[in-house]
Structure formats: C-alpha cells, structure tokens
Amino acid sequence: MTLWEVRNKQSAHIESVDPTLLPAVFQRLNEMGFAAGQLIRCLRRSPMKGPLVLQLGDTVYSLEQSIASRINVHPA
Amino acid sequence: MKNIILVGKPNSGKSLLFNQLTGLRQKVANFPGVTVELKRGKFEQFELIDFPGTYSLNSLSRDEELAVQKLHEAMHSDDTSLIVCNLDATRLERSLVFGLQVRDLARAHNKGLIFALNMIDEVQRFGHNIDTEELSRDLGCAVYALSAKTLIGLHEFKLALIKAGQSPEDYIPLANEQSDSPVLEISRGLSKRYGIQADVVLKRQNSIDDFLLNNIWGGIIFLSLMFLLFQSIFSWATPLMDAVEAVIGEGAAIATGLLPAGVVNDFVADALFGGVGSFLVFVPQIMVLTLIIGLLEDSGYLARAALICHKPLSYFGLSGRSFIPYLSGHACAIPAIMAARTIESPRKRLITMMTIPLMSCSARLPVYALLIAVLVPDIRYAGGLLNLQGITFFGLYLFGIVTALTVSIVLNKLTSLNKDMPEMPFILELPTYRLPHWKPLIHRVLTSAKQFIKRAAPIIFMVSVVIWFLGYFPQNGELQSSYLAMLGHWIEPIFQPLGLDWRYGVAILVSFLAREVFVGALGTLFGIEGADENIAGLAENIQADGLALGAGIGLMLFYVVALQCVATVATIKGETGSRRIAWGLFVGYGLLAYCLAFAAAQLF
Ligand SMILES: Nc1nc2c(ncn2[C@@H]2O[C@H](COP(=O)(O)OP(=O)(O)O)[C@@H](O)[C@H]2O)c(=O)[nH]1
Numbered sequence: 001m002t003l004w005e006v007r008n009k010q011s012a013h014i015e016s017v018d019p020t021l022l023p024a025v026f027q028r029l030n031e032m033g034f035a036a037g038q039l040i041r042c043l044r045r046s047p048m049k050g051p052l053v054l055q056l057g058d059t060v061y062s063l064e065q066s067i068a069s070r071i072n073v074h075p076a
Numbered sequence: 077m078k079n080i081i082l083v084g085k086p087n088s089g090k091s092l093l094f095n096q097l098t099g100l101r102q103k104v105a106n107f108p109g110v111t112v113e114l115k116r117g118k119f120e121q122f123e124l125i126d127f128p129g130t131y132s133l134n135s136l137s138r139d140e141e142l143a144v145q146k147l148h149e150a151m152h153s154d155d156t157s158l159i160v161c162n163l164d165a166t167r168l169e170r171s172l173v174f175g176l177q178v179r180d181l182a183r184a185h186n187k188g189l190i191f192a193l194n195m196i197d198e199v200q201r202f203g204h205n206i207d208t209e210e211l212s213r214d215l216g217c218a219v220y221a222l223s224a225k226t227l228i229g230l231h232e233f234k235l236a237l238i239k240a241g242q243s244p245e246d247y248i249p250l251a252n253e254q255s256d257s258p259v260l261e262i263s264r265g266l267s268k269r270y271g272i273q274a275d276v277v278l279k280r281q282n283s284i285d286d287f288l289l290n291n292i293w294g295g296i297i298f299l300s301l302m303f304l305l306f307q308s309i310f311s312w313a314t315p316l317m318d319a320v321e322a323v324i325g326e327g328a329a330i331a332t333g334l335l336p337a338g339v340v341n342d343f344v345a346d347a348l349f350g351g352v353g354s355f356l357v358f359v360p361q362i363m364v365l366t367l368i369i370g371l372l373e374d375s376g377y378l379a380r381a382a383l384i385c386h387k388p389l390s391y392f393g394l395s396g397r398s399f400i401p402y403l404s405g406h407a408c409a410i411p412a413i414m415a416a417r418t419i420e421s422p423r424k425r426l427i428t429m430m431t432i433p434l435m436s437c438s439a440r441l442p443v444y445a446l447l448i449a450v451l452v453p454d455i456r457y458a459g460g461l462l463n464l465q466g467i468t469f470f471g472l473y474l475f476g477i478v479t480a481l482t483v484s485i486v487l488n489k490l491t492s493l494n495k496d497m498p499e500m501p502f503i504l505e506l507p508t509y510r511l512p513h514w515k516p517l518i519h520r521v522l523t524s525a526k527q528f529i530k531r532a533a534p535i536i537f538m539v540s541v542v543i544w545f546l547g548y549f550p551q552n553g554e555l556q557s558s559y560l561a562m563l564g565h566w567i568e569p570i571f572q573p574l575g576l577d578w579r580y581g582v583a584i585l586v587s588f589l590a591r592e593v594f595v596g597a598l599g600t601l602f603g604i605e606g607a608d609e610n611i612a613g614l615a616e617n618i619q620a621d622g623l624a625l626g627a628g629i630g631l632m633l634f635y636v637v638a639l640q641c642v643a644t645v646a647t648i649k650g651e652t653g654s655r656r657i658a659w660g661l662f663v664g665y666g667l668l669a670y671c672l673a674f675a676a677a678q679l680f
Pocket residue numbers: 084085086087088089090091092093129194195196197198222223224225226374375510511512513
C-alpha cells in the first residue's frame with residue numbers, strides 16, 4: 001500500500017520511494033528521512049483529500065496526495 | 077575585514093542568535109545580480125553575515141537555490157574565515173542532516189566551522205542534557221550549547237567565536253572514520269545517542285495541532301484570525317493615528333503662527349503639513365499590520381495556515397505556499413514577490429507572483445482609510461468590537477483577494493505559463509509552536525515604519541511641492557484658475573465617466589508613481605482651496621466638498637485593482653525575467669480597474 005492510504009493515527013514502515021520521481025524530489029525525501037525501514041505515524045488527514053500530516057523521526061511533515069501516493073509502506 | 081557566516085535550517089533560532097550576537101546593529105544588504113537578502117552586522121572585530129535558512133544544500137525551490145549558490149560563492153572567497161552552523165537541539169536528527177552537509181562543505185574548502193546547538197533551554201526543560209564534548213568529538217568540530225532566548229551559554233559561545241575567528245584554521249572539521257557513511261545514517265545515529273526523544277518534544281506541538289488543524293475548528297480559527305487581523309489594523313491603530321494627527325495639527329498651527337501670512341505661509345501649510353503630513357497619519361496602521369504578521373510568523377502558525385490553505389488554493393492553480401506571499405503582500409508587494417521563491421512549482425510560483433499586486437498593500441491603506449472616512453459612517457456593533465468602517469475595510473481587502481483568485485483561475489485555465497517546467501509537489505515541515513521574542517519583533521515593526529517613510533516621503537514631498545506650485549500660481553491661491561486646473565481640465569474627460577472631477581484625476585495620475593501620493597496630492601489641493609480653514613481633517617474637507625457615493629466606491633475599487641507602483645513592476649520583471657509579463661500586468665490591471673470604477677459610478 002502507499003503512504004496516502006495510511007489511515008489517521010496509524011503507523012507504517014516505509015518500504016520504498018518511487019525512483020522515477022524527479023531526482024531532486026527523491027533526494028530531498030531521502031534527506032527528510034523517507035528511507036526504507038523508517039517508521040512513520042499518520043497524525044492527521046485533511047478533509048477533501050487535502051495534505052496529510054505525519055511524524056517521521058523528530059519532525060512533523062505535511063505531504064500532498066501526488067507525493068504521498070508514490071511512497072510505498074507496509075502497516076506496522 | 078574577516079567575515080563569519082551564519083547558516084542553519086529555517087526555524088532553528090538562527091535569526092535570534094544573529095540578533096543577540098550583533099545587538100540589532102545590522103543592515104540588510106542586497107547583493108548584485110538577483111537579490112538575495114543577507115543581513116550583515118558587526119560582532120566584535122568581525123562582520124557576521126546571516127544567510128537565508130535552507131533545509132538542505134541540495135536545493136528544491138528557487139530561494140534555496142539562490143541561498144546555496146551564495147554559500148558556495150562565500151566558500152570560494154578569502155574574506156570568509158569561519159562558518160557558524162546553527163542547530164536546533166530539540167530536533168537533532170533533522171538539523172544534523174543539514175549540519176553534516178555543511179561540515180563536508182567546510183572541510184572541502186578548508187574553512188573553520190563551529191556548531192551552535194541552539195534552543196538548549198527547551199532541551200533542559202525536559203530534564204535532558206546533551207554532552208557537547210562527546211558530540212563534538214563525534215562530529216570532529218567544536219559544538220557549543222546555548223539558548224538565544226534565555227542566553228544560557230551565550231557568553232561562552234561568544235568567547236569561543238572570537239577565538240575561532242582569530243585562528244579559523246584550528247577549526248577546520250577533522251575527518252573521522254564515519255565521514256564516508258550517508259549523512260542520514262550518521263545523523264540518525266547521533267540523534268539517537270545525544271538527542272531527546274521525539275515524542276517528548278512533539279507532544280505539545282501535536283496537541284496544539286489537534287486543535288488548530290482540527291477539521292472543523294481549524295478552518296474557523298483560521299478565518300477568525302484573518303478577520304481579526306484586518307479589524308485590528310483599524311481599531312488598534314486608531315488611537316495612535318489620532319495622536320499623530322494631533323501632533324501634525326499642532327505643528328501646523330505653530331508653524332503657520334510663526335510665519336507671516338503670504339506665499340511662504342501658504343506653502344508650509346498646504347504642501348508640507350497638508351501634503352506630507354496627511355500621509356504620516358497612516359504609519360501606525362502599517363506598524364500594526366507588520367506586528368501581526370510577525371507574530372504569526374514567529375509563533376509557527378504560518379506553516380499551519382499554508383497547510384490549511386493548500387487544498388482550497390489548489391483549485392485556483394496555486395499552492396498552500398502561495399498563502400505566505402499573499403499575506404505579506406498586504407504589507408508590501410515587493411518582499412512578497414520575492415517570498416514567492418519558496419513555492420517549489422515554477423508554474424504556481426509565476427501565477428502567485430502575477431496576482432500578488434492585487435493584495436492591498438500598506439501603500440493603499442492611506443487611500444482606503446481616507447475614502448472610508450469620507451464615505452462610511454462610524455457605526456459600532458457588538459459593544460465596539462466591530463465597526464462598519466472596519467468591515468468596509470475588510471471588504472476591500474477581500475475584494476482584492478477574490479480578484480486575485482479569479483485572475484489565478486483564468487491564468488491557470490487559459491495560459492501555458494511555465495507549463496513545460498517540471499511540477500513540484502507540496503512538501504512542508506511543521507515547526508514547533510513558540511512564543512515569539514518581543515525584542516526583534518519590535519525592532520521589525522519600527523523598521524517597517526522607518527522604511528515606509530523613507531521610501532514614500534521624498535516622492536510625496538516632491539509631488540506635493542510640484543502640485544502646490546502648479547495649483548497655487550499664477551493667481552496666488554485661486555485653485556480653479558491655476559496652471560494645474562488648466563492641465564486638469566485637459567485630462568478631465570478620462571475621469572468624467574467615473575464621476576470624478578479634475579482634482580481627483582490629477583491625484584490618480586500622480587499616484588501612478590506610488591499610491592500614497594494620492595492622499596498627499598489631494599491634501600495639497602484641498603489645502604490650497606480651503607486656505608484659511610484648518611489644515612487637518614482632509615476627510616472632512618472632502619465631505620464638505622461632496623463626493624458622490626458611486627464615484628467614491630469606484631475610486632476604492634480602482635485602488636484595489638490598479639497596479640500603481642513602479643517598484644512592483646520592476647520587481648516582477650526582475651523575478652520573472654519578462655518585460656512582457658510585467659508591463660502586461662500593469663496595462664491589464666489598469667484597464668480592469670478603470671472598468672470597475674466605471675461600473676460602480678453608473679450603478680450606485
Ligand atoms: N525557547 C527558545 N526559543 C527560541 C530560541 N531561539 C529562537 N527561539 C524562538 O524560535 C522561533 C524561531 O526563531 P528564529 O530566530 O526566527 O528562527 P530562524 O527561522 O532560524 O531564523 C522564534 O519564535 C524565536 O523566538 C531559543 O534558544 N530558545
């Protein structure tokens with residue numbers, strides 16, 4: 001499943017980030033900690049398919065659908 | 077002189093550290109080429125340069141690209157002796173990713189590097205301690221724990237900084253066994269060892285977010301905050317404005333009392349106090365606006381606002397990140413257009429830049445305030461919390477925003493601006509909520525007032541003087557038979573359909589130099605006419621003279637839409653690299669403004 005499908009207050013482990021993303025975006029996600037094995041926790045889903053809010057490491061991020069649906073995860 | 081450069085992630089307390097080190101004695105310098113704002117200040121015998129905050133040395137957006145480019149230039153310069161990298165001690169993992177990139181850069185260029193482990197007061201509040209000596213061994217660089225807010229450790233840091241500045245070669249990062257592993261792995265390892273547990277730090281932030289980002293409450297709070305913002309510009313600033321007006325009135329009375337009656341006396345009363353003075357009255361409103369935007373920014377709420385706005389704005393072809401430039405566009409379009417650099421998507425960035433001029437900047441404030449005072453009665457509701465003038469004011473701001481969104485849709489649907497560039501996704505980091513520090517905030521408010529006066533006063537003065545001469549002669553004080561009236565009658569046909577006579581026409585034309593000039597010019601014109609009456613109270617003079625409701629509303633709408641600012645056109649041209657876009661906007665918004673004013677004059 002993808003990060004976009006993780007439900008509110010659920011946790012998941014990152015499997016992979018779509019390697020066909022723009023290299024700059026791929027690299028930035030990696031620096032932000034989106035790498036295989038990392039634990040994320042979905043803190044919030046916004047109404048009308050707005051950006052989701054998640055915690056990764058010591059930071060809270062917000063990602064929109066177009067990017068979250070290209071990160072693969074499995075439920076923790 | 078030797079330079080020390082300060083780098084760090086946004087929201088890591090870098091600006092506050094800079095202020096503490098330089099004691100607010102700083103100047104903002106624009107560097108040649110594309111403007112990147114670098115603040116410079118003196119620290120002991122060194123020059124401290126504050127680089128814009130970036131999340132990474134691998135840039136994603138235009139602002140990061142420019143900042144990183146500047147950093148590379150500084151690395152190659154012999155003037156750069158030392159780098160200070162500011163880290164957020166509460167978020168070691170995330171800060172160190174950037175910190176380690178900087179370390180590698182410093183090592184590659186043989187530059188000295190010191191880490192400032194900022195926000196240590198918060199770490200200590202959680203009962204945690206960071207062993208900086210161990211950490212510094214692991215990093216191969218000097219590390220100093222400090223708090224720019226409570227000043228813990230700041231003295232030691234300053235002493236160390238002086239020493240390092242004198243012999244930077246002793247501070248070049250040392251290579252160690254792990255320097256070859258990926259940055260992310262090292263930073264994760266180090267933060268596990270030294271850092272504070274993420275859940276502990278994020279607990280308060282997340283529970284505030286539960287409220288402020290709540291699906292129902294979040295939107296209501298957001299809208300209420302915006303509404304209060306605009307109300308407060310009116311209600312909080314009123315006592316200050318009255319005070320300024322009283323001082324100007326007193327000054328005018330004293331000056332005209334001292335001078336013998338005649339041309340000089342008239343000049344001082346009409347051009348100086350009537351023209352320049354009538355715009356000084358609005359400086360308090362600009363200060364209140366800057367204060368509130370500063371509060372929102374420093375507290376961390378702006379990032380939440382961007383998040384809340386992202387989905388709604390995306391229907392208009394904009395990004396949640398467009399919200400911040402839009403908001404600061406209410407103070408001044410120029411920094412707002414620059415701030416649009418943070419929007420990763422080139423297309424959304426361009427559309428944002430093109431619509432920012434529709435945000436009612438502070439230069440429009442005097443015009444709105446004057447026209448509202450003329451047209452709208454001062455009626456209060458809900459025990460004085462709301463007043464009709466404030467609501468009208470809010471309506472004008474709203475009209476600008478709605479027009480901007482409409483133009484965005486049109487641009488998004490009908491044009492292919494930057495469509496060939498790769499589309500960048502919305503990725504946002506939510507910073508911790510913090511109580512803003514009042515000192516830099518006050519400083520910022522005062523600076524905004526100073527800059528506004530410095531920018532507008534000379535031009536208003538010149539225009540007032542020229543208008544006064546043309547309006548006063550040849551028949552000493554007979555406006556209707558002056559040179560200006562002759563010129564005015566010549567352009568009157570343009571403004572007649574709007575229900576405005578030549579005096580307004582002249583004021584509108586000269587305000588294409590800068591909008592505030594409108595008030596000064598009208599002040600001078602009415603000053604000449606009402607030669608022997610009181611100079612203060614331009615609004616009452618206009619009321620007495622009579623301004624039709626339709627024409628007045630049209631005038632307000634005209635000022636919402638028209639792009640009457642040479643500096644903004646120049647900035648758009650600089651940022652887009654396209655003269656066609658810049659002047660196209662100037663003409664387009666001008667025509668739209670005229671049509672709206674015409675419609676209003678016919679309808680009401
Ligand atoms: N508790 C605490 N707050 C700080 C410290 N340094 C800065 N802040 C606050 O953190 C927020 C962001 O600081 P700022 O200097 O604007 O960060 P910058 O974006 O890195 O320049 C502001 O509200 C500051 O008042 C610190 O050492 N301790």
